[in-house]
Amino acid sequence: MNGTPRHPERTVLRLARPYLNRLVGAGLLAAGTEFAGLALMATATWLLMSAAGRPPLDRLTVAIVAVRALAISRGVLRYTERLAGHDAVLRLITDVRARVFATLAARPAPRQRAGDALSRLVSDVEAVQDLLLRVLVPAAAAVLVSAVAVGGAALVSPAAAGALAVGLLVAGVALPALATALTRRAGAELAPLRGALATDAVDLTHGAADLAAFGATGYALHAARERAGRLARLERRLAATGFAVDAAGVLLSGLTAGAVVLTALAAGVDGVLVGVLAVGTLAAVEIALALVGAARQWTGLRTGLARVAALLAETPAAPAGGGAGVEPGPHAVRFEEVTVRYRDGAAPALDGFSLDLPPGRRVAVVGPSGAGKSTLAAVLTGTVRPQGGRVTLDGRELSAYRGEELPRAVGGLLAEAYVFHASVRENLLLGRPGAGDDELAAATAAAGLLDWVRAQPAGWETVVGEEGGQLSGGQRQRLALARALLAAPGVLVLDEPTEGLDPAAADAVLRSTLAATPAGHSVLLISHRLLGLTELDEILVLDAGRITQRGRHADLVEAPGWYRDQWLLQEAAERGYLALAP
Ligand SMILES: Nc1ncnc2c1ncn2[C@@H]1O[C@H](COP(=O)(O)OP(=O)(O)OP(=O)(O)O)[C@@H](O)[C@H]1O
Numbered sequence: 001m002n003g004t005p006r007h008p009e010r011t012v013l014r015l016a017r018p019y020l021n022r023l024v025g026a027g028l029l030a031a032g033t034e035f036a037g038l039a040l041m042a043t044a045t046w047l048l049m050s051a052a053g054r055p056p057l058d059r060l061t062v063a064i065v066a067v068r069a070l071a072i073s074r075g076v077l078r079y080t081e082r083l084a085g086h087d088a089v090l091r092l093i094t095d096v097r098a099r100v101f102a103t104l105a106a107r108p109a110p111r112q113r114a115g116d117a118l119s120r121l122v123s124d125v126e127a128v129q130d131l132l133l134r135v136l137v138p139a140a141a142a143v144l145v146s147a148v149a150v151g152g153a154a155l156v157s158p159a160a161a162g163a164l165a166v167g168l169l170v171a172g173v174a175l176p177a178l179a180t181a182l183t184r185r186a187g188a189e190l191a192p193l194r195g196a197l198a199t200d201a202v203d204l205t206h207g208a209a210d211l212a213a214f215g216a217t218g219y220a221l222h223a224a225r226e227r228a229g230r231l232a233r234l235e236r237r238l239a240a241t242g243f244a245v246d247a248a249g250v251l252l253s254g255l256t257a258g259a260v261v262l263t264a265l266a267a268g269v270d271g272v273l274v275g276v277l278a279v280g281t282l283a284a285v286e287i288a289l290a291l292v293g294a295a296r297q298w299t300g301l302r303t304g305l306a307r308v309a310a311l312l313a314e315t316p317a318a319p320a321g322g323g324a325g326v327e328p329g330p331h332a333v334r335f336e337e338v339t340v341r342y343r344d345g346a347a348p349a350l351d352g353f354s355l356d357l358p359p360g361r362r363v364a365v366v367g368p369s370g371a372g373k374s375t376l377a378a379v380l381t382g383t384v385r386p387q388g389g390r391v392t393l394d395g396r397e398l399s400a401y402r403g404e405e406l407p408r409a410v411g412g413l414l415a416e417a418y419v420f421h422a423s424v425r426e427n428l429l430l431g432r433p434g435a436g437d438d439e440l441a442a443a444t445a446a447a448g449l450l451d452w453v454r455a456q457p458a459g460w461e462t463v464v465g466e467e468g469g470q471l472s473g474g475q476r477q478r479l480a481l482a483r484a485l486l487a488a489p490g491v492l493v494l495d496e497p498t499e500g501l502d503p504a505a506a507d508a509v510l511r512s513t514l515a516a517t518p519a520g521h522s523v524l525l526i527s528h529r530l531l532g533l534t535e536l537d538e539i540l541v542l543d544a545g546r547i548t549q550r551g552r553h554a555d556l557v558e559a560p561g562w563y564r565d566q567w568l569l570q571e572a573a574e575r576g577y578l579a580l581a582p
Helices: 008-052 058-106 114-156 158-206 208-213 217-266 271-288 290-313 373-380 424-429 437-446 450-455 473-487 503-516 562-580
Strands: 333-340 350-357 362-366 388-393 410-413 491-495 522-526 538-543 546-551
Touching (some): 008 058, 008 271, 008 290, 114 158, 158 208, 158 217, 208 217, 333 373, 350 546, 362 373, 373 491, 410 473, 424 437, 424 473, 437 473, 538 562, 546 562
Parallel strands (some): 362 538, 491 522
Antiparallel strands (some): 538 546
C-alpha cells in the first residue's frame, strides 16, 4: 500500500499545472471583482459625503460615472471569473477522474464496500474542485485585495493603513487559524460518522427483508438512529462554533473600522476621507474574512484530498516491455510457491501453492469452504496479487501484463458473476463483442440455456432485469457461464459453474462446458461438487491454502482422505435425491 502523500494539495497543484494560466486568470478576475466592490463602496461614500457639502456638479461627475462603472464591472467580472474558474477546474477534474478510474481499474478488487468506494470516488474528486474554486482562488483574491486596500489607505494616512493592516491580518490569518483549530477534530469525527450513516441507509434498505425475517429491524433502526443522533449533535456543535467565529469576524470589522477612524482623525485626515476609510475598512475586512470560509472548506476537504492524492500517487507503472500483446489461443500458466494473505497476521488464504497448467490441461480444485479456492481464481485473473511466490503466463509474470491484456488470455466465470440489466444478447456480447447468433446459440446451448432463450417471446432480446433479477438463480448462472464460454480465453477459470443447478443438470452442463472449450485451452475448475470430475486431468484438494491431495478422480477415490470421504457422502446424498426424483 502506498503511503498517503503528506501534502495532498501539492499533488493537486501539480496536476493543475497545464491549466495554471486559466486559474491565475480566474484568480485575477476574482481579485478584480472584490476590488470593484471595495472601490464601489469607497467611491459611493466619497460621493455621498462630498455631495452633502453641495459642491458644483462637475466636481462629482467623475465619481458618479465611476460608481456606475464599478457597479456594472463588478457583475461582469464576477460572471467572467466564474466562467474562467469553472472552465479550468472542470477540465482538470476530467483529467483527475480519468486517472483515478485508471488507477482503480488496474488495482486488485476493492476490499471495501462497493457503495462506499463509489461515493468516496465521487465526493473525493469533488474535493479537488472545491480546493481550487472555494479555497485557492478566493483566498488568492482576498490576499491581493487586502494588500491593495492597505496600499490605498497608506496614500491617505500611513497610520490608518497600519491599523487596517492589523485588522486584516487578524481577519485573514488569526481567525482562519482559529476556525481550523476549532473544527479540525470535530471534522475528523464527522467524516466516518457520515460514512457509517450512508452504510446504514444501504443496509436498512437492501437488507430490509432479511432484517425483518430475523426480527432485527428494530435493533438495526435503533443503532442507525443513535448514529444519526450523534452526527446531528456533532453538526450542531460545529455550527455553533462556526457562528461564534463569524460573530468574532463582525466584531473585528467594527473594531478595525473604529481604530482606522480614530488614527485617521488623530493624523488630521479630512472628514470626507475619514468616512471613505471607515467604509473601505468595513468592505476590506469583509473580503479578508472570506479566508475564514476558505480555511473551513479546506479543513473539510483534506481527508478527501488525501485519498485522491494517494490514489493518484499510485498511478500504475507501465509494465516492463510495454506489454508484448496477448494472442488468443493456448497459454501456459505456472504457480510457484504462491502465498496470499489478506491481512497481516491472518492465516494465509494460499500457502506456498504450486501448479503447472500447460495448454490444454484441465484441472479441478476442490476442498472445504475457506480452503482458498476462490483466492486461487482471483490470483489467476490478476485481481489479487500474491505476497509471496510468482505466477507466470507464458513465462512472464502476470503483473507484467497490462490491465486490458490479461483478460484476453485468462478469464471465465468468477464467483458472483454480474448479470447486467440488459438483454440476454447484450449480456452475452460482453464475452465476445460482435459474436453472431450461431456463436451465441452454441455457447448458450453448452450452458443449457438455449431452450429457455428460444421459449421467450423476445428471444435474445429478453431483458433480464437488474442484476438478472428476472431470472432464476440457475438461469443467471447459465447466462454467466455462456458469456464465459463465448469469451473463450486460453485459460478458462470456472468458479462453481454449476452452482444452483440440480445434480442431473450440473452433470450435463459441466460435460457440455468442457466439450465446448476449444482444444489447447486449459481449464481451472473450482467446485464443491466432486461428482462429474472423472474427465479432468488432475484434481487438487486444497485445505487451508495448501494442496493436501492430488491426482485423477479414479486414484483419489481409492485413497483414504478428504476427497474419498466427501465423494462418498455426496454420492450417497445424490443417489437419495435421484431416487426421490420423479
Ligand atoms: N476479501 C477477503 N478479505 C479477507 N479475507 C478473505 C477475503 N477473501 C477470502 N478471504 C479469506 O481467505 C480464505 C480463503 O477464502 P476463499 O474464498 O479463497 O475460500 P474458498 O475455498 O473459495 O471458500 P468457499 O468454498 O467457501 O467459496 C478464507 O479464510 C477467507 O476468510
